[in-house]
Amino acid sequence: MTKTKILIDCDPGHDDAVAILYAARHLDLLGVSTCHGNNSIENVTRNALSVLTLGKLDIPLAQGCAEPIAGPRLKPANAHGKSGLDGTDLPEPDRAPIDQHAVDFIIDTASAHRGELVLAIIGPSSNVALALKREPRLTSWLREITIMGGSTGLGNITPLAEFNVWADPEAAAVVFDSGVPIRMAGYNVTSRTGTNAEEIERLMAGGKVAHHIGELLRFYRMRQQQFFGLDIAPMHDVCAIIPYVHDNLIDYRHCHVGVELNGKLTRGMTVCDLRTLTEEGRAARGSGEPNALVAIETKARALIGHVVDTMLSYG
Ligand code: BDR
Numbered sequence: 001m002t003k004t005k006i007l008i009d010c011d012p013g014h015d016d017a018v019a020i021l022y023a024a025r026h027l028d029l030l031g032v033s034t035c036h037g038n039n040s041i042e043n044v045t046r047n048a049l050s051v052l053t054l055g056k057l058d059i060p061l062a063q064g065c066a067e068p069i070a071g072p073r074l075k076p077a078n079a080h081g082k083s084g085l086d087g088t089d090l091p092e093p094d095r096a097p098i099d100q101h102a103v104d105f106i107i108d109t110a111s112a113h114r115g116e117l118v119l120a121i122i123g124p125s126s127n128v129a130l131a132l133k134r135e136p137r138l139t140s141w142l143r144e145i146t147i148m149g150g151s152t153g154l155g156n157i158t159p160l161a162e163f164n165v166w167a168d169p170e171a172a173a174v175v176f177d178s179g180v181p182i183r184m185a186g187y188n189v190t191s192r193t194g195t196n197a198e199e200i201e202r203l204m205a206g207g208k209v210a211h212h213i214g215e216l217l218r219f220y221r222m223r224q225q226q227f228f229g230l231d232i233a234p235m236h237d238v239c240a241i242i243p244y245v246h247d248n249l250i251d252y253r254h255c256h257v258g259v260e261l262n263g264k265l266t267r268g269m270t271v272c273d274l275r276t277l278t279e280e281g282r283a284a285r286g287s288g289e290p291n292a293l294v295a296i297e298t299k300a301r302a303l304i305g306h307v308v309d310t311m312l313s314y315g
Pocket residue numbers: 013014015016038077079122123148156162163164187236237
């Protein structure tokens with residue numbers, strides 16, 4: 001089977017680091033681009049370069065937006081520590097970003113692989129929204145957009161908003177309204193899909209890469225315990241990558257997703273129309289044509305087992 005071609009737009013970020021290493025092992029990872037989010041653009045770019053260096057991955061990286069397309073610049077998300085990737089000492093980057101902005105890199109990569117490229121968004125959607133505005137043909141060039149973001153229910157950064165969508169809601173709205181087929185792994189499933197203490201121990205006892213990932217996930221789990229009383233380190237971002245490796249680990253529903261931009265209490269929320277409307281009901285009361293496959297359930301243990309084994313396989 002030919003490997004899916006994928007480009008990852010990210011903001012490492014503990015779970016972003018795992019997603020990059022996972023994708024590089026199983027898919028044709030054509031590039032990485034960075035976006036503000038978990039930390040400043042400078043820090044997430046340095047973190048992403050360190051992850052590529054750690055995994056000895058010869059993959060181009062383009063730096064992208066330093067702030068949301070409309071709202072003000074954000075403060076770093078505290079779940080990932082001061083550097084955006086606290087908990088271990090990653091190697092110094094052995095390379096620099098390419099000399100091209102992420103927006104152009106995304107457009108050029110999609111143009112070179114028309115109809116084949118899956119674009120994974122595992123941070124805020126700023127780069128991708130700008131790319132869609134700058135090159136409208138992107139909508140037909142992309143095979144699919146897979147996004148870790150939003151939720152069918154509770155959020156993490158506010159009661160109803162998930163961080164990646166909340167961090168640039170206008171950009172997320174551009175993505176969801178773009179007409180590109182979308183696959184959404186939201187907080188409703190990703191918060192329940194994570195590594196437990198035993199799995200983290202296994203990673204720590206592994207080779208160099210696995211050991212660093214184990215240290216990172218130990219830190220991230222501790223933070224999740226502090227904030228949410230969670231017993232796991234949620235592997236949010238890898239849930240957007242998994243379906244291109246294993247198509248049976250996540251169940252989806254096809255429905256309309258809208259991004260709330262105005263609500264005083266609900267800005268950044270994804271409104272997923274999961275009502276079981278009949279055809280007549282949809283015509284009378286539907287919120288719009290289905291625009292996304294929305295993750296409803298994961299086989300969490302199998303999924304995480306596979307991710308842990310992949311990290312261990314780096315040695
Ligand atoms: C998302 O926010 C970030 O902190 C994580 O890396 C993930 O992409 C989860 O809400």
